[in-house]
Amino acid sequence: MEELRIHSVLVTGANRGIGLGFIQHFLGMPTPPKWVFAGCRDPKGQRAQELQNLASKHHNLVIIPLDVSKPASIKAAAATVKKRLGGSGLTLLINNAAIVRNANLDGETLENMTEIYTTNTIGPLLMGQAFLPLLKKAAQGSPGSALSCSKAAIVNISSSGGCVSAPEIFDLMPFISYRCSKAALNMLTKCQSLGYWVHGILCVALHPGWVQTELGSSGGYQPPLTVDTSVRGMLKVLSSLSEKDTGTFLDWEGKVLPW
Template structure:
């Protein structure tokens, strides 16, 4: 397993839960990234207070206003990222932002499905498009011909809920829109891996586990995996990835999740 050494990283949905945990761990690395970009919808709001505290202590943390459900917001976010990078590329894009709605099969509506798909699937698609030039620049500036997360990569935060082979406990929780959006995100990851491999960019979908966050505990039961354990596991997985792993669907322990 190689060491994860990255020049820059952008995490969406970074103000709480897994996103915040990722930011904290990147900042705490023995050799932290030169730039950690934390995207969130309301950087000055109540839900971003922990992020604000971190930014006051770490000069390499830049909070970026970013709503991944808004194409204009995504395009606007690229400008400050590019300015801070100062001619270098973006090493790692982590599409973490996501939403879940309790959507039973007979209650699904166009509005519900569209809202969840826009954030969970279309957002990562547009993020990849807008930040592709910076990812390509990172890949071009990295030595070697292989793929790795230390060179240039897109990480899409998926879920085992998107696995058609391993459906969730149907009798306990029906989140049809979320499951469908994550299954679509897995396919998007595969498409990105095929389309961006020629540019030297690795693409992977990760299942973080059933994590003890606001989203994870929304079903009424306490999840078994802590944010810290999930994030540590995922960073260990990212450090081990190579070209053979691009386009795959893995969990936070590095195990292959069936599509």
């Protein structure tokens, strides 16, 4: 595959699961990014221990306190990243942070819906707004006009559970707030692609597959995909994306998914 050549990348929810997998793969690239920003809610906590270990070995990894459900935290993270980047821009923003609550139709609550939407949908919206100046700067500093993930891009980690036209998933994933938040995230991705293409920023929603993570196993089943397999697949997809792909919904193998 064509190698991604990324100057800088920020991954949210980077202390475990898919987010941590992205960080590990970016650091292990033949030509790694100059800056790898790992956002997580508690950088000094026990759940960020693996990130801390990586940061002690990789000078280009910067762990940033970031709670995407809190606008002030997002604003502070953007200021930190801007300072680290100096005069350069942010090439790639991966909105990976997400939460789930195991609530069916009868058990869903206002509190659940509000909490899930705030993290899974509103968070990526606010992240896009806060980091837009840095993404625009990356696009302006990249030669050529064609969109790509090596120029400037927002990648929203979505889910096939957000597919409105896939009712067969309901029995496997009857988590109402989570599924609604991902369907809304897909619409956000489409809106971002329409609003940000003029700035040279590619926007795409990716389904990582059913992955062996804490979130993926929350329904009590054993997912078929490892984090490594999923992340390798998604990075291969990202390396192949071009202008025609902005605003699309793809899975970890590059297959177009129905809305």
